[in-house]
Amino acid sequence: MIEALDIALFLVLIVAAVLALVAKDLLTAVGMLTAYSLFVSLLFAGVSAVDVSLVEAALGAGITGLLLIAAILATTRRSEPRPDPRRRYVVLPLVGLFLALMLYAATGLPDRGDPDAPAQLGVSQVFISQSLEDTETPNVVTSLLADYRSQDTLGETLVILTAALSAAMVLVRRRDKDDHDGHGAGDTGHGDDHGAAADDSTTGNTAEQAADDGAPVADRTTRTSSTPTAGDGAHTGGGEAR
Amino acid sequence: MLGTYPSVVVRVVGAILVPFMLLFGVYIIAHGHYGPGGGFAGGVFLAVGAILPRMTLSPELAYRIFPTWVGPLVGGLxxxxxxxxxxxxxxxGGAFLDYGAIEVAGMAASRVRYLGILLVEIAVGLAVFGALLLIFDVLTDAEDVAGELTPAANREEVRR
Incomplete structure (x- = not known):
């Protein structure tokens, strides 16, 4: 791979990641994450990992963004500021430490494509040389995933299906008529209402939103049980999303 | 996000694209032996092919092509x-997942493993398709995902 392109891609990658973190508008953040995935998939393609690249482009740059946008439309579009700004004085050194550790560990890694790397000396030699003979499959990645290491794939598929079923169990609720706990109103209003309130309530609210199941359900109950204006609001939100 | 998209250009292009996206998904699944791809990526393309009508076409049409029960059903299958x-x-008498142990007359063990890989890829593709479609449907509040029907009035509102 061309080295300059490599470096440029990494720089764009870091910029996209930082922008996704900084963006106040969550739709912008999703767009940045999607761009991030796209550039990661280009990098994968650059090191000849075409299978991973394809999955990353389809999943990361494609449907993940779609699902995130769907989640945003079901909850809220604005990201809340951190309740306690002092938090960064704890988090930033930790992140720096982690980064330093990773960079230090990276110096001990074998070069890309090194034939003497530990990963190349074990069973992978057998897989690579025997794949065509054993399974009539020229693409070693496929024969690895679906034959030599098919138990991993079995577990992986189970995980995906379980995740989808869990999401369905959490999000599909019977639409109880009196499920109001004031949270749906808090979604739009508590930013300015409780601006001067104690820190406890604010963190409680964000924690609930992060739990990812309280907010959509509350939002849905308000949407279905209230007047059509709520539905119209959701609809215009959808228009903006596109 | 759901429902008929206002622009006719988007609707027409979306409708034209869908069959090709589904075909491409099937191609990615079936072509995993010889090129990049496999069940995982192919399943994602199939799921997107089912989701695009939900986002652009009228709900009556979109949910007739791929009803909401398709996700869990196909995923489970x-x-x-x-x-x-x-x-x-x-x-x-073979080991778990050792397709080569099955003896088929007139077929080498490697050929059986080849077919086993193909079946596994198809299975993974179907499971991924079902799982992603199910996640999208529950996120966008599509009705009767778990066999639970909402009153017609609410349904209309949700669909818009």
Whole structure:
């Protein structure tokens, strides 16, 4: 791979990641994450990992963004500021430490494509040389995933299906008529209402939103049980999303 | 996000694209032996092919092509196919997931493994398709995902 392109891609990658973190508008953040995935998939393609690249482009740059946008439309579009700004004085050194550790560990890694790397000396030699003979499959990645290491794939598929079923169990609720706990109103209003309130309530609210199941359900109950204006609001939100 | 998109250009292009996206998904699944791809990526393309009509076409049409029960059903069928393929070698004395142990007349063991890989890829593709479609449907509040029907008035509102 061309080295300059490599470096440029990494720089764009870091910029996209930082922008996704900084963006106040969550739709912008999703767009940045999607761009991030796209550039990661280009990098994968650059090191000849075409299978991973394809999955990353389809999943990361494609449907993940779609699902995130769907989640945003079901909850809220604005990201809340951190309740306690002092938090960064704890988090930033930790992140720096982690980064330093990773960079230090990276110096001990074998070069890309090194034939003497530990990963190349074990069973992978057998897989690579025997794949065509054993399974009539020229693409070693496929024969690895679906034959030599098919138990991993079995577990992986189970995980995906379980995740989808869990999401369905959490999000599909019977639409109880009196499920109001004031949270749906808090979604739009508590930013300015409780601006001067104690820190406890604010963190409680964000924690609930992060739990990812309280907010959509509350939002849905308000949407279905209230007047059509709520539905119209959701609809215009959808228009903006596109 | 759901429902008929206002622009006719988007609707027409979306409608034209869908069959090709589905075909491409099938191609990615079936072509995993010879090129990049496989069940995972192919399943994602199939799921996007089912989701695009939900976002652009009228709900009546979109949910007729791919009803909401398709997600869980196909996902479960895919998983079941995978488990069947995994268990089948046990019946003839082989190891779990060792497709080569199945003896088929006039077919080398490597050929059987080749077909086993194909079946596994199809199973993974179906499972991924079902799982992603299910996640999208529950996120966008599509009705009767778990066999639970909402009153017609609410349904209209949700669909818009």
């Amino acid at each position: 895919g998983m079941m196919l995978f488990l069947l393929v995994a268990v089948a070698p046990l019946l003839v």
